[in-house]
Amino acid sequence: MAKITYIEHDGTEHVVDVKNGLSVMEGAVKNNIPGIDADCGGACACATCHVYVDEAWRGKTGEKSAMEESMLDFAENVEENSRLSCQIKVSDELDGLTVRMPESQH
Amino acid sequence: MSTLAAHVVILGAGHAGGTAAALLRQYGHEGPITLVGEEPIPPYQRPPLSKAWLKGEANAEDLELKTASFYPEHDIDFRPSTRALSLNRGDKTVTLSDGSQVAYDALILATGARAIALPIPGSDLQGLLFLRTAADAEALKAAIGPGKRLAVVGGGYIGLEVAASGRALGADVVVLEKEERLLARVACETLSDFFRGYHEKQGVTFELGCSVESFEGKDGHVTGVRLADGRAIACDAVVVGVGARPNDEIAADAGLETARGVVVDLQARTSDPAIFAIGDVAHRPMPIYDRMFRMESVPNALEQAKQAACAITGRPPPPGECPWQWSDQYDLKLQIAGYAFDANEILVRGDPASGKFAVFHLQGDLVQSVEAINSPPEFMMGKQLILGRKPVTKAKLADPSVSMKEVAA
Numbered sequence: 001m002a003k004i005t006y007i008e009h010d011g012t013e014h015v016v017d018v019k020n021g022l023s024v025m026e027g028a029v030k031n032n033i034p035g036i037d038a039d040c041g042g043a044c045a046c047a048t049c050h051v052y053v054d055e056a057w058r059g060k061t062g063e064k065s066a067m068e069e070s071m072l073d074f075a076e077n078v079e080e081n082s083r084l085s086c087q088i089k090v091s092d093e094l095d096g097l098t099v100r101m102p103e104s105q106h
Numbered sequence: 107m108s109t110l111a112a113h114v115v116i117l118g119a120g121h122a123g124g125t126a127a128a129l130l131r132q133y134g135h136e137g138p139i140t141l142v143g144e145e146p147i148p149p150y151q152r153p154p155l156s157k158a159w160l161k162g163e164a165n166a167e168d169l170e171l172k173t174a175s176f177y178p179e180h181d182i183d184f185r186p187s188t189r190a191l192s193l194n195r196g197d198k199t200v201t202l203s204d205g206s207q208v209a210y211d212a213l214i215l216a217t218g219a220r221a222i223a224l225p226i227p228g229s230d231l232q233g234l235l236f237l238r239t240a241a242d243a244e245a246l247k248a249a250i251g252p253g254k255r256l257a258v259v260g261g262g263y264i265g266l267e268v269a270a271s272g273r274a275l276g277a278d279v280v281v282l283e284k285e286e287r288l289l290a291r292v293a294c295e296t297l298s299d300f301f302r303g304y305h306e307k308q309g310v311t312f313e314l315g316c317s318v319e320s321f322e323g324k325d326g327h328v329t330g331v332r333l334a335d336g337r338a339i340a341c342d343a344v345v346v347g348v349g350a351r352p353n354d355e356i357a358a359d360a361g362l363e364t365a366r367g368v369v370v371d372l373q374a375r376t377s378d379p380a381i382f383a384i385g386d387v388a389h390r391p392m393p394i395y396d397r398m399f400r401m402e403s404v405p406n407a408l409e410q411a412k413q414a415a416c417a418i419t420g421r422p423p424p425p426g427e428c429p430w431q432w433s434d435q436y437d438l439k440l441q442i443a444g445y446a447f448d449a450n451e452i453l454v455r456g457d458p459a460s461g462k463f464a465v466f467h468l469q470g471d472l473v474q475s476v477e478a479i480n481s482p483p484e485f486m487m488g489k490q491l492i493l494g495r496k497p498v499t500k501a502k503l504a505d506p507s508v509s510m511k512e513v514a515a
Contacts, residue, residue, distance in 0.1 A: 030170070032128050032180070040405075040432060041151045041153060041404070043434060043439075046430075046432075047486065070482040070483060073483065073486075
């Protein structure tokens with residue numbers, strides 16, 4: 001279980017407990033948190049679950065796969081700390097994680 | 107009554123219906139929401155049923171769109187195992203299979219589509235399966251395993267995904283297709299040939315251009331498929347994946363305009379302003395192609411759920427979209443953007459033999475559609491080119507050493 005803070009682009013914060021094994025994307029979607037569309041449900045096929053990972057957590061959220069890197073390359077407003085949240089698996093290690101959402105998911 | 111206080115009734119608790127309910131709450135809808143579903147479980151994702159779930163890489167809980175507690179917590183009256191029997195537009199009510207009558211201010215038809223059955227002898231045998239619902243998938247999972255022989259009727263996406271998962275689980279798989287090539291209705295020849303070769307390498311057998319005459323059985327259970335040329339293909343189970351038909355009867359019976367599905371506008375509104383239709387059941391406009399059609403895809407279900415939820419809550423409609431879909435088979439990720447309507451040229455970027463290539467369908471110098479295998483840049487940029495109606499230089503597009511960003515520049 002990890003407590004994850006999702007911050008919408010307008011600053012609205014949502015703090016939820018997410019079960020180990022789920023993805024950071026699933027944590028948002030199952031709790032109806034706006035701002036993460038996740039059209040493909042986690043198949044790394046759509047890049048609509050784009051988030052920015054807080055600096056302090058970048059080491060713990062793992063490496064991007066070539067597929068994720070490649071999808072992100074064509075998403076909008078991509079930064080150094082951009083990730084597809086469907087590709088970050090939740091574990092106890094991520095307790096306290098904060099992710100921020102981009103202005104849009106297109 | 108303000109719109110936000112209206113009673114919204116949603117018929118169908120699939121991807122479209124479930125998403126519409128959640129979005130209405132997300133958009134601030136305050137009135138009652140009733141979500142009526144034929145299946146015994148809350149809305150879930152169907153795509154993994156033929157892929158990750160079938161292979162045991164995801165469980166039922168993983169597939170839920172929202173947790174089961176989400177619906178009561180958000181004051182959504184979810185009614186499982188319930189069907190709508192009729193729609194009475196005069197008094198704005200629906201009659202449900204549990205005998206109740208529910209009044210609506212706004213109604214969303216999200217009744218989906220159903221798998222087409224083959225009207226041939228033996229269709230009632232056990233072991234003859236479809237893949238549409240979680241229950242169908244349970245039956246299929248129980249029927250395939252090491253050493254089992256699986257016959258798949260239909261070489262479309264469902265058939266090929268089931269074939270790939272069947273092989274992963276150790277089953278012998280034969281795919282029977284009536285056309286001379288796979289994916290004949292939905293993809294170009296280059297892609298058909300590529301998938302055939304790839305599946306064959308994984309041990310799948312194909313019978314193309316064949317007609318299935320009957321299913322044969324013993325003690326009520328299927329044992330084989332009889333082809334029109336007289337041959338019999340022995341098997342332990344059959345999956346029939348030959349397409350789906352929209353569940354639009356309730357709409358047609360109530361006098362709503364239907365074509366190949368329930369006719370709607372860009373707000374997902376039917377010919378009755380209080381009634382919307384979304385997802386597989388809707389026949390909808392697609393401005394970038396200047397035509398109307400029906401789509402069976404998750405992105406479309408989500409998009410139309412958004413359109414209806416925006417219209418009901420008084421939000422501006424979502425911006426225009428480029429339709430897309432995906433399929434996973436073995437280590438192949440196929441991503442398709444757009445539809446090849448009115449295309450007059452096919453351009454292949456990359457080498458199919460490398461397992462990484464994209465097929466562009468062009469109308470003049472405009473991209474109408476792209477089918478990308480393990481090629482996210484071609485898919486992502488293709489989607490933008492299709493939506494933006496931006497002309498491309500073909501020589502650049504055909505040259506994989508020119509990046510997609512440069513092609514679109």
